[in-house]
Amino acid sequence: MIRPEGQPILTAAAMRAAEDRAIAAGSSVGALMERAGAAVAEAVRRLASGAPVLILCGPGNNGGDGYVAARVLKANGADVRIAALADPRTEAATAARAGWDGPVAPLAEAGEAPVVVDALFGTGLTRALDDAVARVLGETVRAARLSIAVDLPSGIATDTGAELSAVPDFSLTLTLGALKPAHLLQPAAARCGTVRIIDIGLDRSSRDWSMTKPVIAAPTAADHKYSRGLVVVIGGDMPGAAALASEAAMHAGAGYVMLFEDHAASTPHALVRRAWSAEAFAQALDGKRLDKTAIVVGPGLGKGDIAAAKFAAALDSAYKLVIDGDALHLLDDAAFARIKARPTPVVLTPHAGEFNALFGAVSGSKIDAARDAAARSGAIVVFKGPDTVVAHPDGRTRVALGASPWLSTAGTGDVLAGTIATMLAANTFAPAEAGVWMHSEAARRLGGAFIADDLARMLSAVRTSV
Ligand SMILES: NC(=O)C1=CN([C@@H]2O[C@H](COP(=O)(O)OP(=O)(O)OC[C@H]3O[C@@H](n4cnc5c(N)ncnc54)[C@H](OP(=O)(O)O)[C@@H]3O)[C@@H](O)[C@H]2O)[C@@H](O)CC1
């Protein structure tokens, strides 16, 4: 079983294409199903430690995996029984059913068991489960001590992570061949429990991958404050937000952080503060390295002419740029054209409300929506949320694994903007992903009920450990 970090993500259609390629190369659906079912059986056998197992089988190949798993479990001495929704409808599932020599109860008579395996539907689900089926699934899963979904919890849309009908919470999801979008996108991801991938030997090329721990170089003896990265934060009406972005940048490891703001200065003393003027801004950046400097504009920027002028100055500069918060509302097609013409990368960090206002409501997959937004804007789009997606203008995406729900508190977005700016300024590989990972890791280490200031400070410990 493979952990889900740093793995390719395949849609239902991409899985079918991978299956077709495997078949063209001499394999068969039956052989793949045998591999999948045997691996599921092995995982269930180890986790169940002798407790009785109930497998719920559907009419497609997901059900076929269930029949194979039942046969292998039984052959290994496990106490296993099956309840089925309907007779198998595919050739491979029919063959798998024929290999099971025990009884098959109707789904309505499934009853309860300490270990329940859901092999009702996988990537072939096209519509909501019938009410009676969803009810049996919910009751048996909730009554079980250990519940395992084969490929996906039944009732989930593979490509969008939407719940087509009520889906109970599973302990474990064993995904076959590769991650699917639903294993990472909400609300489905929360239903999956722990996710592990079973390798069934398919070719898994994809533009979409899950995120993993970044590699960030530590400073060397040759470094100085500018070579470690200069982050310039442009403040505005709400000084706290820009200060949070600045402090996050400092704790994330920037060599030099300068904050343009017009409010009374306080700590930290290492933060260099300047009053805003276009001239002072230009002067601060004069002669600075393009590869080692990043600007943050948006946190607490406010609205009105001064905000617009600050944003224009940031966009006009040639430096790497993070556009967050209030500045996202100043973007339009003309700004996108300028982003595309700039010599250095721009990162946009919208949450769902900002994303919808900027690019329109998401109708299908969050991954595809972020990809389209990146292509349209020419920027790296960090579509934030409990399932953050980082999309690149060339079509690649990286999806974060389960962020802490405690991040839903004021100021954490400002901290993210500062963190990403630091990764840009340090010239880190995959800077937006590195920033998202560090931010999420800081939240994980804090546990619960933290405030954004704590999150910014925790970045120091995270930065030293990557
Ligand atoms: N890809 C691979 O390489 C491998 C994939 N494998 C496995 O195959 C799984 C995909 O199999 P699958 O395509 O047969 O689809 P599956 O999810 O079993 O269900 C489809 C059936 O359900 C039906 N149906 C749909 N919605 C329904 C509803 N609400 N209520 C009632 N019926 C509904 C639908 O019928 P229809 O929509 O035509 O009415 C069809 O009959 C995949 O998740 C993995 O587990 C492995 O075996 C090894 C290799």
Ligand SMILES: [K+]
């Ligand atoms: K399933």
